[in-house]
Every structure is written in C-alpha cells, then in structure tokens.
Amino acid sequence: xSLEFFNDSPGITDVPGFKVGAVGCDIRNKxxxxxxxxxxxxxxxxxxxxxxxxxxxxxxxxxxxxxxxQEANGVLGIVANxxxxxxxxxxxxxxxxxxxxxxxxxxxxxxxxxxxxxSTGRIGELLPMAKVEQGIKTAASRLSTAASEGQRAAExxxxxxxRPKTCTARFTWQGQTVTVAGIAKGAGMIEPxxxxxxxxxxxxxxxxxxxxxxxxxxxxxxxxxxxSVDGDMSTNDTVIVLASGRSGVKVQAGEPALQALFQKALDxxxxxxxxxxxxxxxxxxxxxxxxxxxxxxxxxxxxxxRAIGNSLLVKSSWFGEDPNWGRLADAAGYARVGIDExxxxxxxxxxxxxxxxxxxxxxxxxxxxxxxxxxxAVRLNLNLGDAQFRLLAADLTDxxxxxxxxx
Amino acid sequence: xSLEFFNDSPGITDVPGFKVGAVGCDIRNKxxxxxxxxxxxxxxxxxxxxxxxxxxxxxxxxxxxxxxxQEANGVLGIVANxxxxxxxxxxxxxxxxxxxxxxxxxxxxxxxxxxxxxSTGRIGELLPMAKVEQGIKTAASRLSTAASEGQRAAExxxxxxxRPKTCTARFTWQGQTVTVAGIAKGAGMIEPxxxxxxxxxxxxxxxxxxxxxxxxxxxxxxxxxxxSVDGDMSTNDTVIVLASGRSGVKVQAGEPALQALFQKALDxxxxxxxxxxxxxxxxxxxxxxxxxxxxxxxxxxxxxxRAIGNSLLVKSSWFGEDPNWGRLADAAGYARVGIDExxxxxxxxxxxxxxxxxxxxxxxxxxxxxxxxxxxAVRLNLNLGDAQFRLLAADLTDxxxxxxxxx
Numbered sequence: 001x002s003l004e005f006f007n008d009s010p011g012i013t014d015v016p017g018f019k020v021g022a023v024g025c026d027i028r029n030k031x032x033x034x035x036x037x038x039x040x041x042x043x044x045x046x047x048x049x050x051x052x053x054x055x056x057x058x059x060x061x062x063x064x065x066x067x068x069x070q071e072a073n074g075v076l077g078i079v080a081n082x083x084x085x086x087x088x089x090x091x092x093x094x095x096x097x098x099x100x101x102x103x104x105x106x107x108x109x110x111x112x113x114x115x116x117x118x119s120t121g122r123i124g125e126l127l128p129m130a131k132v133e134q135g136i137k138t139a140a141s142r143l144s145t146a147a148s149e150g151q152r153a154a155e156x157x158x159x160x161x162x163r164p165k166t167c168t169a170r171f172t173w174q175g176q177t178v179t180v181a182g183i184a185k186g187a188g189m190i191e192p193x194x195x196x197x198x199x200x201x202x203x204x205x206x207x208x209x210x211x212x213x214x215x216x217x218x219x220x221x222x223x224x225x226x227x228s229v230d231g232d233m234s235t236n237d238t239v240i241v242l243a244s245g246r247s248g249v250k251v252q253a254g255e256p257a258l259q260a261l262f263q264k265a266l267d268x269x270x271x272x273x274x275x276x277x278x279x280x281x282x283x284x285x286x287x288x289x290x291x292x293x294x295x296x297x298x299x300x301x302x303x304x305x306r307a308i309g310n311s312l313l314v315k316s317s318w319f320g321e322d323p324n325w326g327r328l329a330d331a332a333g334y335a336r337v338g339i340d341e342x343x344x345x346x347x348x349x350x351x352x353x354x355x356x357x358x359x360x361x362x363x364x365x366x367x368x369x370x371x372x373x374x375x376x377a378v379r380l381n382l383n384l385g386d387a388q389f390r391l392l393a394a395d396l397t398d399x400x401x402x403x404x405x406x407x
Numbered sequence: 408x409s410l411e412f413f414n415d416s417p418g419i420t421d422v423p424g425f426k427v428g429a430v431g432c433d434i435r436n437k438x439x440x441x442x443x444x445x446x447x448x449x450x451x452x453x454x455x456x457x458x459x460x461x462x463x464x465x466x467x468x469x470x471x472x473x474x475x476x477q478e479a480n481g482v483l484g485i486v487a488n489x490x491x492x493x494x495x496x497x498x499x500x501x502x503x504x505x506x507x508x509x510x511x512x513x514x515x516x517x518x519x520x521x522x523x524x525x526s527t528g529r530i531g532e533l534l535p536m537a538k539v540e541q542g543i544k545t546a547a548s549r550l551s552t553a554a555s556e557g558q559r560a561a562e563x564x565x566x567x568x569x570r571p572k573t574c575t576a577r578f579t580w581q582g583q584t585v586t587v588a589g590i591a592k593g594a595g596m597i598e599p600x601x602x603x604x605x606x607x608x609x610x611x612x613x614x615x616x617x618x619x620x621x622x623x624x625x626x627x628x629x630x631x632x633x634x635s636v637d638g639d640m641s642t643n644d645t646v647i648v649l650a651s652g653r654s655g656v657k658v659q660a661g662e663p664a665l666q667a668l669f670q671k672a673l674d675x676x677x678x679x680x681x682x683x684x685x686x687x688x689x690x691x692x693x694x695x696x697x698x699x700x701x702x703x704x705x706x707x708x709x710x711x712x713r714a715i716g717n718s719l720l721v722k723s724s725w726f727g728e729d730p731n732w733g734r735l736a737d738a739a740g741y742a743r744v745g746i747d748e749x750x751x752x753x754x755x756x757x758x759x760x761x762x763x764x765x766x767x768x769x770x771x772x773x774x775x776x777x778x779x780x781x782x783x784a785v786r787l788n789l790n791l792g793d794a795q796f797r798l799l800a801a802d803l804t805d806x807x808x809x810x811x812x813x814x
Contacts, residue, residue, distance in 0.1 A: 054741075054743065055737065055740035055741045055743070056739070056740040056741070056742070056743055056744070056745060056746040056747075056748070057736050057737060057739065057740030057741075057746060057748050057751075058740075058748075087733070087737075088733055088736050088748065088761070088764070088766065089766075090748075090749065090764050090765050090766075122733075123733030123734075123736070123737070124732065124733045124736075124761075124766045125766075230719045230720065232718055232719060232720050232734075232737065232738065232741070233737075233741040234737060235736075235737050235740060311639055312637045312639060312719070312803070312807070312811070313637065313639045313811055316807070316808050316811040316812045317811065317812060317813065319808065319812045320811075320812025320813035321813070322812060322813040325531065326494070326495055326529075326530030326531045327530075327639075329464050329495050329530070329531075329642075330462065330464060330494075330530070330639065330640075330641060330642050331639065332463070332464065333462035333463040333464030333465075333640075333642060334461075334462045334463070334639070334640040335463070336461065336462070336463055337463070338463060339463040339464060340463075341463070341464050341465075341495065341497075342497065344464075354495070354531075357495070357497050358497050359495065359496075359497075359531045359532075396719070396808055397808060398805035398808045398809050400719070400723070400808075401723050401726060401803055401804060401805045401807075401808055402805050404719070404720055404723040404724065404727075405723045405724060405726045405727025405729060406724065406727035406728070406729040
C-alpha cells in the first residue's frame with residue numbers, strides 16, 4: 001500500500017494504456033524545430049474531470065472542454081498546442097477548437113470519439129488551422145508509449161518555461177499497480193502574451209467521472225490554487241485528469257483506504273507540478289512559502305497570504321534579499337481580515353522578526369541570512385484563531401519587467 | 408463666482424490665516440540639509456476632517472489623528488515629518504505621536520491646543536524624539552506666511568518623490584475671497600520602505616466639521632481613491648482638511664450655490680494633487696487613464712479598472728509601449744464582474760482595438776502610436792449598463808523593481 005513518487009519522470013507514458021505523440025507544426029511562425037502540439041490518447045474512452053480558469057474572459061478551448069465534460073460519455077484524449085491561446089478569438093475560435101477535437105478523433109481512426117482541446121500562447125489571434133491539422137495527423141502517426149515521446153509531449157506544451165514539468169506516483173493495491181502521472185506548463189507569459197497554466201494528469205485507476213471531479217477539486221485546492229507567480233489569472237488555465245480504468249483497480253465509495261491512497265497519489269502529483277510551476281516562474285530568483293497561521297478562517301489566511309504574495313513591494317524586496325518585514329505587515333494589513341497588530345508574530349523560517357507586534361531588531365543578522373536562500377518561508381501568526389494557508393510565491397525581478405514589456 | 412486654479416502654487420501659505428514652518432532635523436540620520444519636519448498652524452482652532460488608510464495595520468499617527476478628530480473641539484494645526492513612518496512601533500509609537508502633538512502646541516504657546524500628527528518614512532523604527540522635539544521648536548520659530556516657507560513645507564513631507572506637489576483654488580462670493588490650497592506627498596516608497604500618501608488641504612472658508620467631512624469624502628472619492636501606482640496601500644495614508652473660517656464666508660446648507668462652489672474648489676485641489684502623485688510615482692514613465700464605461704454598477708467598473716491598473720503584465724506592457732489589448736481583456740475578465748466577451752469594446756484613446764469582442768488588427772499601427780505618449784487613455788466599454796469609473800494608473804518599470812529591492 002505504500003506510495004512511490006518519481007520526480008521528473010517521463011510523464012504520461014508512465015501510465016499503462018495511454019499513448020502520446022508530439023510534433024512541431026510551426027504555430028509560432030518560427031520554424032518546425034520547436035515542439036508545439038501534443039496528442040494524449042487512451043485505448044478507450046476515459047472518465048474525465050477538469051478545473052478551469054474562473055476568468056470571465058475564457059478562451060475558446062476552455063469553453064469547449066467545459067461543454068465536452070458536461071455532455072460526452074467518456075473522453076478518448078487531449079489535443080494540446082502551445083504558441084497560440086485561441087483566446088479573444090470570437091466565434092471563429094469556438095469553431096477552431098471544435099475542429100481540432102474532430103481532427104484528432106479522425107486522425108486516431110475513431111471519428112465519433114470525444115477529445116478535449118487545450119491551447120496556450122498568444123491571445124487575440126486565430127489558430128493557423130492548416131498547420132494544426134497537419135500537426136494532429138503527424139502526432140497521431142507518432143503515438144507511442146515510449147518514455148522519449150512522453151518527454152516530447154511535456155516539452156510541446158511549454159511556452160516561456162525553461163524546462164519540462166513531469167512526475168509520477170505509483171501504488172499497489174491487492175497485487176495490482178495503479179499509476180498517476182502528469183505534465184504541466186507554467187505560469188509564465190506566453191510568447192510572452194499571457195500567463196497560462198496547463199496540467200494534464202492520467203491514471204489507469206477505475207474511477208467514475210463524478211468521483212474523479214471531487215478528487216481533482218481536492219487536489220487542486222492544495223496545489224495549483226496555492227501558488228502565485230505574478231497574480232495574473234489567465235484566460236486558459238486548465239487542469240484535466242483522465243482515468244482509463246486499465247489497471248482494473250476500482251476506486252469507489254466502498255473502499256475508503258483505496259480512495260485515500262488514490263487521493264494521496266493525485267495530491268502528490270498535483271502538488272509537485274504546482275511547485276515546479278512556481279520554481280520555473282518567469283525570470284524569478286526566489287520561491288517563497290508564505291505561511292499564515294492563527295487566522296479566524298482559512299479564507300482569511302488565504303487573503304493575507306495572497307496580499308503578501310502579490311505585493312510588488314514585497315516581491316521586489318525578496319528579489320533584493322532584503323528581509324523587509326514592514327512590507328509583510330503592511331500587505332497583511334490591507335488584506336483587511338481584521339488583523340490586530342499587537343498580536344502579530346512574523347518570522348523568517350524560525351527566526352522571529354516581530355513578536356506580538358514588537359520588532360526584534362537584534363535578530364536582523366539572522367533573518368538576513370535566511371532570505372539569501374533560493375527557497376525560504378515567511379511565517380505570520382495572526383494569533384486570532386486556528387485556520388491556516390500556505391501560498392508558494394515568487395519574487396519580482398527587473399528581468400520579469402523587461403521580458404514582459406513587449407510582445 | 409468663477410473659480411481660479413493655480414498649479415504648483417506656494418501651497419498652504421496661499422490661505423489667509425495659516426502660517427507654516429519647515430526644518431531639517433535629521434530624522435533620516437543623513438544630516439540636517441534635507442527638510443523633514445513641517446508645522447502648519449492656524450490663528451485659532453479650525454474645523455477639521457480627515458480620511459485615512461483602511462489598512463488593518465495603521466501607523467500610530469493615524470490612530471492618533473482619528474482620536475483627535477473624534478474628541479477635540481477644533482484643531483490648531485498639523486505637525487508632519489518624513490523619514491520615519493512611526494508604524495509598527497507598538498505602544499511607544501502611540502506615546503511618541505501624542506508627545507509630538509503636545510510639543511507642537513507648547514512650541515506655539517498654546518499648550519492646550521489640539522494638533523494632528525502625520526508621519527511618513529521608514530517602518531518599524533521608533534521616532535528619534537530628541538530630534539523631533541528640536542525640529543518642532545525650530546519650525547515654530549520660523550512660522551511665517553511667506554510663499555518660500557510654504558514651498559519648504561511642501562518639500563519637508565516628501566520622501567522618494569522627485570518634486571513638491573502644491574496647488575491653490577480661489578473664488579469670490581459676495582465680494583469675499585475664499586481660498587482652498589493643498590500640499591501632498593506621493594505614493595512612492597519611503598526610504599524606500601513604505602508607500603504613503605499624505606495630503607493637507609487648508610481653507611479660510613467657514614465650514615462645520617461635519618460638512619467638511621462630507622465635502623472631503625466626496626472630493627477624495629473622485630481623486631485620491633482613483634489613482635494607483637503599485638497597488639500597495641500604506642499604513643499611513645492620510646488626507647486632512649482644515650477650515651479656519653477667516654474669510655467669514657459661511658459654507659452651509661442654506662447656500663447651495665456657495666456649497667457647490669466650495670465643493671468644486673476642494674474637488675479641484677484634491678484631484679490635482681492626486682494627479683501629481685501618480686505623475687511622480689516611483690520610477691514611472693507613463694500615466695495611463697483606465698476608463699471603464701458600460702458597467703452595471705460603479706463598483707463593477709472600479710473593480711475592472713483596478714484589475715487592469717494593478718496587473719503586472721499590463722503595467723509592464725505600458726512600460727514597453729506595447730499596446731497589448733489581450734492583457735487588458737484578461738485582467739478585465741479576472742475582475743469577475745460578469746463580463747460578456749462578445750460585447751466588449753477596447754480602444755486606445757479613440758482608436759478601436761476590439762469591437763464587440765472582435766479584434767481589429769488593421770488598426771494596430773494607429774494604436775501603437777497612441778501608447779508612445781507619456782499620458783494616454785485605455786478605454787473599455789463593457790456594454791452592460793451605464794456605470795463608469797476612471798482610474799489614473801502608472802506603468803511598472805525595471806527601475807521600480809531595482810529601486811525597491813532593498814532598504
């Protein structure tokens with residue numbers, strides 16, 4: 001029953017029953033060398049669930065996926081492209097998303113099958129559908145379970161990321177092995193027009209779509225919803241999980257221990273992918289865990305963590321390795337959850353900077369050391385209750401501004 | 408009845424009945440040359456009103472001013488310092504704020520009089536009270552109505568601002584002249600630890616404290632509450648208005664035309680000071696008016712304007728003179744006021760980039776010209792209702808990040 005975890009694994013091809021194919025089809029108009037289209041295909045229609053951006057302005061593929069997940073009876077696979085987000089593309093964008101799914105189904109010889117579609121890249125421009133069509137056909141001809149193709153798929157969805165993001169969890173239940181594996185692309189601007197997070201997780205467990213949705217929701221809340229690079233929420237953010245059932249291991253209400261194990265595997269995969277996304281944030285130099293405890297409610301703790309994690313002043317000071325706790329207190333205060341300054345504790349890792357609202361300047365040499373690390377935690381105890389929240393955030397660099405100042 | 412407006416005026420000394428004195432007393436530990444303490448003193452106790460930061464973590468002088476405005480029967484003046492915010496300074500901070508007020512009253516020979524206290528600067532450090540005491544005494548000995556001393560007061564409250572911010576409005580009512588004049592410091596970090604906005608407005612109109620509060624609230628909502636440099640709200644933000652009554656012109660309920668004129672003068676002074684604050688934002692290169700129309704409610708319009716005006720991606724693109732309307736649409740969408748993408752119009756000044764959700768790439772050469780100016784407007788019509796909001800925002804530069812990366 002123990003869970004094994006593999007970081008930087010081949011990704012989707014670790015899961016029995018899934019094939020992938022990835023190609024370059026020049027969606028960026030910069031040549032065919034760069035991979036930009038991936039197909040993920042199961043042997044038969046899968047249970048599927050997804051979580052999506054809550055932005056009012058949703059890209060066409062997001063609207064398309066939401067519709068498919070409501071209406072389709074099983075999903076055969078995913079077609080994903082980078083280089084163009086198919087966002088703010090009006091009705092033609094909706095047509096192009098639907099066409100991509102149809103082309104994928106035809107290319108794998110199952111014209112009636114449902115495919116999900118995900119795009120990431122430039123916004124406001126139509127997909128070059130002739131290239132996409134050719135790309136889907138070529139990717140279908142490459143479909144394989146080879147680890148190398150799994151790696152290519154993880155690369156094909158990247159935009160401004162500097163490295164592919166993959167991981168795999170595996171456990172055994174009554175002699176059967178169950179695998180959960182995923183790939184992701186990060187919250188960097190795309191080309192560099194738009195921050196988008198995409199993650200695809202596949203498993204060979206037998207899970208109903210309803211149970212899968214509940215499990216994914218739980219995993220997402222503790223992973224992708226607890227990271228922030230620049231606070232900008234994209235039009236395309238998407239996390240999808242497909243369950244092929246090929247292992248024969250039925251994750252269902254009657255088996256709470258198995259359910260817990262599966263949840264743990266899914267949680268680990270999502271959390272590891274989310275961490276990779278922050279760690280590869282655009283031009284960042286620091287990953288900082290903002291740990292809020294002692295809040296009245298989890299939502300209060302989250303508001304404080306996000307105010308800190310998205311403050312330009314705080315993020316700039318992290319870049320400068322300047323342990324400026326005044327900016328933490330200020331940002332915590334404007335989250336307006338009713339902080340009592342005279343109860344507030346602030347520390348860098350285990351070094352207190354403020355206790356009960358009273359500064360401890362004598363500790364400064366020690367906390368200045370803490371912030372020199374690439375990863376560290378800032379901890380605020382509001383001392384108002386028992387709720388907590390942990391946000392993984394990144395610093396803000398001059399490199400980020402210069403990278404994103406133009407298209 | 409016509410209203411005259413004077414930009415970059417001497418400031419407070421324009422108002423009959425107010426004297427000012429400004430000195431350098433080395434609060435920053437960097438020598439006496441830099442002015443860092445100002446006294447504003449009326450001939451007799453004034454009607455007074457204030458608006459303050461809504462941050463949970465309020466600096467000691469903010470708490471002190473709120474108490475004085477509730478309890479005191481008239482306010483004789485203001486003592487303001489830069490270089491130290493007296494924020495996050497626990498009980499000693501409260502004592503120091505009260506002591507500063509008392510020292511000011513003694514220094515002007517009216518030991519029982521009420522003074523307001525405002526501080527801006529470093530956070531988490533105690534005020535150097537020996538220096539403050541000497542500064543207050545020296546400032547009191549300099550009290551004057553000379554324009555040059557008015558200018559010195561406007562300089563003494565600055566921190567990372569690059570220039571003093573002053574203006575004056577004047578109108579005549581039944582042969583009597585009424586003056587409204589103000590000074591402000593901007594939303595730049597302090598030393599550079601904390602963004603704080605301070606503004607002091609004085610008038611010789613006769614106005615009750617209650618009417619003054621209502622008038623200030625209205626003026627603030629259309630000025631200081633409609634600007635954003637970096638989205639960080641300080642522990643010290645304060646706007647104070649003092650009315651000496653020396654002109655003898657009674658602004659009261661029975662005189663609606665006079666009330667309107669006074670409101671207009673106050674609005675103009677506050678708006679001009681707010682504009683100066685954005686225009687002098689830290690290391691900015693652009694001032695952008697984010698004009699949202701067609702919202703269902705004013706609050707909806709404000710949420711969309713602030714999402715855009717505080718988006719790192721949007722602000723970086725302004726810095727790069729890149730008219731990236733996709734980022735505007737994305738940020739508008741995550742304000743989550745229920746935008747319908749198919750109704751959304753976006754334009755740069757009068758050049759449409761998107762109409763009813765449909766991009767107009769043929770206009771790109773024209774809108775690229777618009778964003779080259781130091782000041783321009785981006786306009787979003789949500790086409791959902793009649794409400795609107797206008798936010799004055801600034802770009803985000805590599806200079807800002809590097810300036811704020813360390814203490």
